[in-house]
Amino acid sequence: MTSILQKFKNYSFSSTQRFLTYVQIDTQSDPNSSSSPTTEKQKDLGKVLVEELKQLGVESAHLDEYGYVYAHLPSNVFQKVPSICFCAHMDTSPDCSGKGVKPIVHPNYQGQDIVLPDDPSVVIRLTEHPDLAEQIGHDIITASGTTLLGADNKAGVAEIMDAVQFWLQHPDVPHGPISILFTPDEEVGRGTDHVDLNKVNAQFGYTIDGEKRGHLENETFSxxxxxxxxxxxxxxxxxxxxxxxxxxxxxxxxxxxxxxxxxxxxxxxxxxxxxxxxxxxxxxxxxxxxxxxxxxxxxxxxxxxxxxxxxxxxxxxxxxxxxxxxxxxxxYRNMHEVLVHHPKCLENAMEAMRRAGLQPEMQSIRGGTDGSRLTFMGLPCPNIFAGEHAFHSKQEWVSVQDMQKATETIVHLASIYAEKGT
The missing domain is CATH 3.30.70.360 (Alpha-Beta Plaits)
Structure with a gap:
């Protein structure tokens, strides 16, 4: 673990620049469409991700006809290790425009209300967003006031991509078989309609689609x-x-x-x-x-x-x-009904957060994720924080430092599975 922590100290995280690029690609899904994906423009981001993965050296990366991105990293340890999947969704909510997103980085946040320049009536107030009180000194990313930001769930996408880059730059950091899955149409409840679990080929999964850093969600609505x-x-x-x-x-x-x-x-x-x-x-x-x-x-x-x-x-x-x-x-159904029978996948995630310097908190989601349905399809899949806040609104925000902690958590989690084996 000490070796991994030292590597992170010297690592140039890529999640911020990736995120700033991804949110400018309009991927809004459409609940009134019968096609799969519900909007073809979701594939625009999928194509970018596949190209980036291949540039990193992941030749297995591909985009299928339904807009899903699949990729695999082989194990770099000799012992048998469960394959794990990291999943995020590419679409943004139909509730608020995702076209023409102009992300803004607000460096060294000091507790002030954040007025968004393209519509000064849109203000991210500390009194309304109490989690900002834990972001003093951090760099906050928002949209400009006329659109949502897309942190839900492009923050998760960027964090997973950053972890892939880390693994490929540090091949001595242990991990078992890893599957990467980026889905369309999660926001309209169809994110797993055409997922191919044989292609995913994992025993456990983790959606990276949660809110506050350190949160691990093992329960959703039914x-x-x-x-x-x-x-x-x-x-x-x-x-x-x-x-x-x-x-x-x-x-x-x-x-x-x-x-x-x-x-x-x-x-x-x-x-x-x-x-x-x-x-x-x-x-x-x-x-x-x-x-x-x-x-x-x-x-x-x-x-x-x-x-x-x-x-x-x-x-x-x-x-x-x-x-x-x-x-x-x-x-969909409450994933806790299944996850209660797989305590180790939750314990490993909490340990990964502790290794990243966080205090894990088990939470319930007043909503659902792709993980809800994946869990009942046979892939136990709790939800790990991505740092997203104020989902589906013009006030959406994410912290650069929280995204980096999510990437660290992903890397530590894969190493924990490698250490424990089966």
């Missing part, structure tokens, strides 16, 4: 989608008395039934779940409401679906000639 399809009764409005039953009004009354002081995103925190309407469309004759259901206990999702059916039935008592259909679909 998630379902829920639709209410409403068939009303349409009539000419001039002759509608006693006949019309507007599907739009029915949908509005169902939405009005939703509690405001609990079971909603704006009134829940920590391990509390919620029912959240994310879309409503329709006309007098037909309307549809889309919800997302979230809780850390999978069985609660059935209860949430039953609540929606109950509230809808109450509304329909006033609309005897209208009909509804319900559709509940699984999206």
């Amino acid at each position: 998630a379902d989608g829920f639709k209410i399809k409403i068939s009303g009764v349409s009539q000419h409005p001039g002759f509608a008395k006693g006949r019309m039953e507007s599907a739009i009004k029915i949908a509005s009354e169902i939405i009005a039934k939703l509690p405001k002081d609990h079971l909603s995103p704006e009134s829940t925190e920590k391990l509390e779940g919620f029912i959240h309407p994310v879309g409503i469309t329709g006309s007098v004759e037909y309307a549809e409401i889309e919800f997302i259901l979230r809780d850390f206990k999978t069985e609660k999702l059935s209860t949430f679906g039953e609540l929606l059916q109950s509230w809808t039935s109450e509304v329909l008592q006033s609309y005897p000639n209208s009909k509804v259909e319900f559709e509940q679909t699984e999206q």
Whole structure:
């Protein structure tokens, strides 16, 4: 370990320059697209990554038709060592523009509010971003005020690429077989739809897609989608008395039934779940409401679906000639249900953070990652910090020093597996 620490002292980290390049490539995914990937422009970053990996000497790097980047580094130790995969996603959220990102490095942060120049009304305030208090003296990267930054998850991409560069520049640093996976469409819930786990060929995985340095996330929401399809009764409005039953009004009354002081995103925190309407469309004759259901206990999702059916039935008592259909679909599950059976992959990650000089903290994610689905596909995959903050917003930021610590954690983690063997 001492040898690795000394090498890092003399190492020229590449994560910052890589990150500044990657965020300027528009890779926003599209939830309304049926193609894979949902936007072809995600492949623009994939092509850049493949070329950089090959320039580093990773000849196995390639981009497939679905926009996934795969690469492998062979083991440099003699003993049998589990293969591990490091994964990050290339797309950015549809919630905020990712076109024309202009990253800005704010050196030697001293606790001030950060005003973004292209829109001075966008201010990253210390009072609203308390994690900035731990960044005194660090270099903070933001966007310019009109777009998101893309730290979610291009910080993770840059950190993994930096680790690859480190391994290739220091072939004496031990590691077993390593797989690299960069995915598209994570932000629209389709990041693993076409992943080839045979090609990944790993026993354990780690997404590098978390927030605060030192965080290790072993638990996500379990998630379902829920639709209410409403068939009303349409009539000419001039002759509608006693006949019309507007599907739009029915949908509005169902939405009005939703509690405001609990079971909603704006009134829940920590391990509390919620029912959240994310879309409503329709006309007098037909309307549809889309919800997302979230809780850390999978069985609660059935209860949430039953609540929606109950509230809808109450509304329909006033609309005897209208009909509804319900559709509940699984999206992803709490990875803790699987990871609890693989404690060593969590212990190794915590030890890697300690070796990087951090105090690890086990956390739950009020959301999901590619790791959620990968875990249930047979690749146990907790989530390691990438240093990203204020996801999906114009106030997004990341610390240069946190990105470097993430790279150190990745390298230490691979060495720990090499030390312990099987």
